[in-house]
Amino acid sequence: MRKLFLGATALTAALLATTAFAADPIKIGRVVHMTGPAAGGDAVSHTPNVKLWVKQVNDRGGLKVGDEMRLIEMVEYDDKSNPAEMIKAVQRLATQDDVDFLLSPWGTGFNAAAAPIFAKYGYPQISVTNITDEIPELSERFPGMFFTLGSTTGFVEGLRDTLNKLRDSGAIGNKVAMVNVADSFGIELAAVARELLPAAGYEIVFDKSYPLGTADLSPVVKGAKAAEPDAFIAFSYPPDTFALTEQAIIEDLNVGAFYTAVATAFPAYAGKFGSKIEGNLGAGGVNLDQEAMKAYRAAFTKHNDGPPEYWAAATYYAGLQVLEQAIEGAGTTDRQAVTDFIKANEFDTAIGAISFDEHNESRHYWTVGQWKDGAFNAVAGVGVPVGMEPVAKDGWN
Template sequence: MKRRTFFRASTALAAMTLAGAAFAADPIVVGAVAPKTGPLAGGAAVTHWPNIQLWVSEVNARGGLNVGGEQRMLEVIEYDDQTNPAETIKAVTRLAQQDNADIILSPYSTGLSLAAAPIFDRLGIPQITSSAATDQIDELAGQFPNLFFLLGRSAEIAGGAVEAMAKMRDAGEIGNRVALVNVADAFGIELVSAGKPALEAAGFEIVYETSYPLGTQDLSPIMKAAKDAEPDAFVAFSYPGDTFGLTEQAMIEGLDVGVFYTGVGTAFPSFAGRFGAAAEGIMGIGGVNASSETFLDYAARLEAETGSQPDYWASGQMYASLQILEAAIEATGTLDMAEVTQYIKDNSFETVMGTITFDDQNSSTGYWTAGQWQDGVFKGVASFGGLDGVVEPFVKAGWE
């Protein structure tokens, strides 16, 4: 567990421009925990950390959060949990008990977020997850009344991929044979548990299936075996490192499929940057309304502030989670997290991802489930809740 602090200098500089009363106000300490090392560090570097930087910068540029009529600047303490749930729990506890953080943000990823949920519950802190997808939402919401979900259920996410593939199959563009693989952690296991029966119910035949440990470096045996099974479609519920690795191995092996679908990381701008024209037509988890002016404005602000482009899925949800927390604190006028949590449950919020309302602690507004690289943009091709901006999938043309 490694501690870093940032925005101290910018906080002090901005505070010097404020009136005397605001200048004297104690800063609000924001605690942040997520990987900077380990298998999920790359994903957090795209989706998690830049959004915290943008939010803190924008809030402080406005003079800080208004808490009961007092403007208070934000100061962040961050910890690297090394993609280790035990370190996540240790860091959240330290933030609360030693660093006296006023706000603690939800960790990155499904597994790390759920590992930390009991700690957030005991501390009475709202945990708005923006990178956790699970079919246990109803159970978890009952167990942890301060736990909120923006990405939705695994069954809906897997269903989005199956829905898009079925459209292509029914149009005669692909066949029925599917190779199915998953990363063996909470995220991948839940998705394949939902995705396999959904594929079979839609009339697809699973001709190859396997899983692999998080952090696996050599993915060539998986791709060789998948190719030997002669599938019409390849589906991987994967995390960023393996998403890139599987795609690279598919190109090396010359895997010839009509649909190539990978998980987290497919929506990263760096995915298209790495694979160029070969990315065109690749499908993956997530998506956005690529023509949304609100999203495009947010993306431009993020890049201007951090030098990082958002991914076309969970980045916007991460920033939305911060907007929700900000709005709830300012509306209640307090840092009493019980009041803040109740306000989140009872109200709607305007965010970069549209208006968000929680129904039993799950976003009832809808969310993206599947996307595809089209014309250099990862566009949403399926959503839960009928979001605007859905486009039709097309057959992947093949590796170039």
């Protein structure tokens, strides 16, 4: 499936542009998980931000490239959440559609799979929804790849530190039940947790993985409950984050710390479970007091008739801002020139000023958030101010 879209002003401009002097649009390609198990994450963290960004840029006349204002034209394909289909679609965008730039796909494994094609054709890859400890190796192998959401170890350290605060306050003990989705995201996080948590004095009393797309997670939650943990940790993707939480409510899994990963920050998570998720911990979070964050969330809410999620959405939008500022700063759509500009400059974004040290903006990111009073605020992070201190979960009220 191929999808082309222009912002409203872009469409108007295209209809009115009757002379040969109109600048060609900048074609940007994107492979989308429109269907399949990864569709939920893409639909919340990526797609609405792309639409917002394209509308904002085209409403002001496009990107200024040298002396020309050039509108953005998007070219999109559905990969059905299938890595093989994703690779074919990225290849098609690069070779048949000849897009000027590519946006990174959603998900750690998908970013790794796409990286060789981005590199082969010289596209900068601002890899946002991608958490890995292999940043140095990937940066060396793929010199146009950039990272913004942090490292695996950083995320587990944030979770460990959050558990430590709860343990120090007497809210939890040392027994942890841990589960993970069996793809690169969950496998890598769980592997690091198996090292860091016991080293901090925690006993992992239940350790279980499950395949991506598993429909029935009740056996997983029942097994975790039987181990009588003080804390429950799930390195999960959106469908399983919802399913695990639902099963925890059904089974009345009574723990002082309940953590699920991707989608815990989604408004739909609060919409489904309401006050029952008060005190739930999850991946990411944001600091709602930052002015740049307030401006981004206001613009997103106005354009989408609802707020963004509280984690990767803002960082993904910041990645689009980096690409925009790099194209305009370089004054060209030459991909190598834009890549070099990204490496050498600082960018003003929704998450604050960011720059890349050895391809990695890993000095400023949030790692753990918590639901409290209807908002998901950061309680742990690296080089960034958090929104609040963690508190114990008090049942499924």
